[in-house]
Amino acid sequence: MRDALLELIEARGPGDAVPSERALCAQLGVSRPTVRAAVDELVVAGLLVREHGRDMFVSAEKITQQLVPNRGALTVLQAKGAWTGRILEFRTLPAGARVGRRLRVSPAAEVRYAARLRLVDGVPMVVEHLHVPAALVPGLTGAELEQGDLYEQFRDRHGVRVGEAVQSVEPTVVTRAEAEPLDVPELSPALLFERLTTDAEGRPVECVRSVYRGDRYRIVSRLTLGSSTPRPGEVEEVLEEYHPGFPPDDFTARGPVSFSARGVVQHG
Numbered sequence: 001m002r003d004a005l006l007e008l009i010e011a012r013g014p015g016d017a018v019p020s021e022r023a024l025c026a027q028l029g030v031s032r033p034t035v036r037a038a039v040d041e042l043v044v045a046g047l048l049v050r051e052h053g054r055d056m057f058v059s060a061e062k063i064t065q066q067l068v069p070n071r072g073a074l075t076v077l078q079a080k081g082a083w084t085g086r087i088l089e090f091r092t093l094p095a096g097a098r099v100g101r102r103l104r105v106s107p108a109a110e111v112r113y114a115a116r117l118r119l120v121d122g123v124p125m126v127v128e129h130l131h132v133p134a135a136l137v138p139g140l141t142g143a144e145l146e147q148g149d150l151y152e153q154f155r156d157r158h159g160v161r162v163g164e165a166v167q168s169v170e171p172t173v174v175t176r177a178e179a180e181p182l183d184v185p186e187l188s189p190a191l192l193f194e195r196l197t198t199d200a201e202g203r204p205v206e207c208v209r210s211v212y213r214g215d216r217y218r219i220v221s222r223l224t225l226g227s228s229t230p231r232p233g234e235v236e237e238v239l240e241e242y243h244p245g246f247p248p249d250d251f252t253a254r255g256p257v258s259f260s261a262r263g264v265v266q267h268g
Contacts, residue, residue, distance in 0.1 A: 001030055001034050001035060001037075001038040002038045002042070003098065004028055005018075005024075005038055005039065005042055005048075006042075006047075007096075007097050007098045009042070009047055009058050010098055010101075012058045013058065014058055015057055015058060015060060016057065017057055018048065018056040018057060018058060019056075020055045020056070021056075039056065044187060045172050045173060046172075047059055079120065079217070079264055079265045080265065081121045081265050082120065082122075083118060083120055084119050084122075085116050085117065085119070085145065085146045086116070086117045086119070086146065087114060087115070087117075087142045087145055087146055088115040088116065088117055088127070088181060089115040090112075090113070090114045090142035090145070091112075091113055092110050092111070092112055092113070092134055093110070093111065094108050094109070095109045095133075099207060102131075102204065102207045103204045104203070105133055105135075109133065109134070109135070110133075110135070111131045111132060111133055111134055112130075112131070112132045112133075112134050112137060113129075113130065113131055114128075114129075114130045114142065115128070115129055116130060116146075117181045117182075120265050121265075123216070124183050125182075125212060125213055125217060125265065126182075126210050126211060126212045126213070127178045127182060127210070127211050128208055128209070128210045129208065129209040129210070130145070130206060131207050131208075132205065133204070136158065136205055137154065137158045137160065139157070139158070140153075140158065154205065160199055161199055161200050162199055162200075162205060163199050163201075163202070164197070164198060165195050165196065165197040165198070166195070166196050167193060167196075168193070169191060169193050170191075170192050171189065171190070171191065171214070172190050172192035172211065173187045173190060174186060174187060174188045174189075174190045174211060175211075178190075182211075184213060184215065189214030190212060190213060190214045191211070191212040191214055192210070192211055192212075193209075193211075193212065194207075194208070194210075195207070195208045195210070216265060217265055218264050220264050
């Protein structure tokens with residue numbers, strides 16, 4: 001039900017009406033409580049808006065602030081700690097309209113889907129929902145997703161070399177299905193990472209939706225307001241147009257801003 005609503009949202013624009021709960025029940029052949037539970041979840045996540053007496057609408061468009069380095073790729077360092085993985089679900093299924101659009105394949109094309117729990121020092125930290133075109137990695141196994149670097153597996157076992165990825169980060173809440181493996185209450189604050197990775201030829205090789213625990217994980221960035229020399233071991237790129245965390249009008253001189261980021265796991 002949630003996926004069906006997400007496809008309806010993606011097919012519409014901000015402020016567009018969504019069919020009523022009664023209409024969705026008839027259209028999809030599901031019960032009213034099932035529809036209401038999925039709608040409630042997407043309202044809390046900020047994707048749908050209920051207006052009294054006016055049914056439901058797609059939420060207003062979000063303001064997007066990009067990190068655009070003027071040379072090379074922006075590198076985000078991995079958080080400290082021993083990272084391990086455990087497969088919660090692994091199967092082959094049709095891409096469907098929403099995933100098919102992202103991976104640029106037919107909705108009927110087969111994809112490998114995996115739900116993976118990532119742990120840091122044995123503590124559940126993130127649930128990943130991974131979709132990979134089956135034609136690119138016909139022999140992909142669940143064991144590969146639990147062992148080592150996934151991109152190394154792509155390269156060494158399947159001949160797929162990743163080129164770049166576009167990733168967004170925004171606040172969200174934990175769904176009922178994600179709450180149990182993450183060991184947190186339903187609707188707990190979380191960080192949503194969505195990533196589309198392409199290979200050296202520009203073909204999509206994976207799309208990933210990752211939900212990180214908001215109580216244990218945060219992103220720390222260092223902004224250098226002007227020219228400076230990076231400290232040893234830091235990765236910094238100069239951003240000439242977008243300044244993360246600052247409204248554009250705060251910079252009248254339009255000088256360069258250096259940016260570096262790393263993930264931090266909060267212990268305790």
